Amino acid sequence: MKIGITGSISSGKSTVVKLLSKNSKLIFSADHEVQKLYKNNLFKKKLSKRFKLKEQNLKFEIKRKLLSKKISLKSLGSFIHPEVRKKMYFFHKKNKSRKILFFEIPLLIESKLNKFFDYIIIVISPKKLRLKRYVENGGDKKMFLLLDKSQIPAKKKIKYCNYVIVNNKSKVVLKKKVNDIIRK
Numbered sequence: 001m002k003i004g005i006t007g008s009i010s011s012g013k014s015t016v017v018k019l020l021s022k023n024s025k026l027i028f029s030a031d032h033e034v035q036k037l038y039k040n041n042l043f044k045k046k047l048s049k050r051f052k053l054k055e056q057n058l059k060f061e062i063k064r065k066l067l068s069k070k071i072s073l074k075s076l077g078s079f080i081h082p083e084v085r086k087k088m089y090f091f092h093k094k095n096k097s098r099k100i101l102f103f104e105i106p107l108l109i110e111s112k113l114n115k116f117f118d119y120i121i122i123v124i125s126p127k128k129l130r131l132k133r134y135v136e137n138g139g140d141k142k143m144f145l146l147l148d149k150s151q152i153p154a155k156k157k158i159k160y161c162n163y164v165i166v167n168n169k170s171k172v173v174l175k176k177k178v179n180d181i182i183r184k
Helices: 013-021 030-039 041-051 055-067 073-095 127-136 141-149 154-160 171-183
Strands: 002-007 027-029 101-104 119-124 163-166
Touching: 002 013, 002 154, 013 027, 013 101, 013 119, 013 171, 027 030, 027 073, 030 041, 030 073, 030 101, 041 055, 041 073, 055 073, 055 141, 073 101, 119 154, 127 141, 163 171
Parallel strands: 002 101, 002 119, 027 101, 119 163
Antiparallel strands: none
């Protein structure tokens, strides 16, 4: 069974995946794969060349160019997403004999990956709360707004999902909501 978890930036997807999977190692995280790509020297060279970036400060350069509109999220995504998708398919192939696999993919609906999954869970949370979480985790408001604007609003994504988790309370309440889905 392939379970996709999606949601807007800082909605609580990672927490939900950990609760659902009970910290299983059978989790594919698109965000973690992107971070690994940023550490891969060959990928860094290709990315730097494609977008005229300084390799030694890659994340900072990307952020600066995105905020100054010198590169677009769409063009950056068209370069990065095919690599992440390859890693996702490899993860699935390597683990397909397992009973349940979890995939944490923020842009699952935007990437039209919904047909790949048996179940899709969306984690939603009010924008103010998501912004607060993002800033508390070291992000900045301008980047949050840019990333948030690039995603399909949660209200439109819900129709593609089997389950909705509203994450606007404590972690205890979130855990209860996740356990309700597990029981179903």
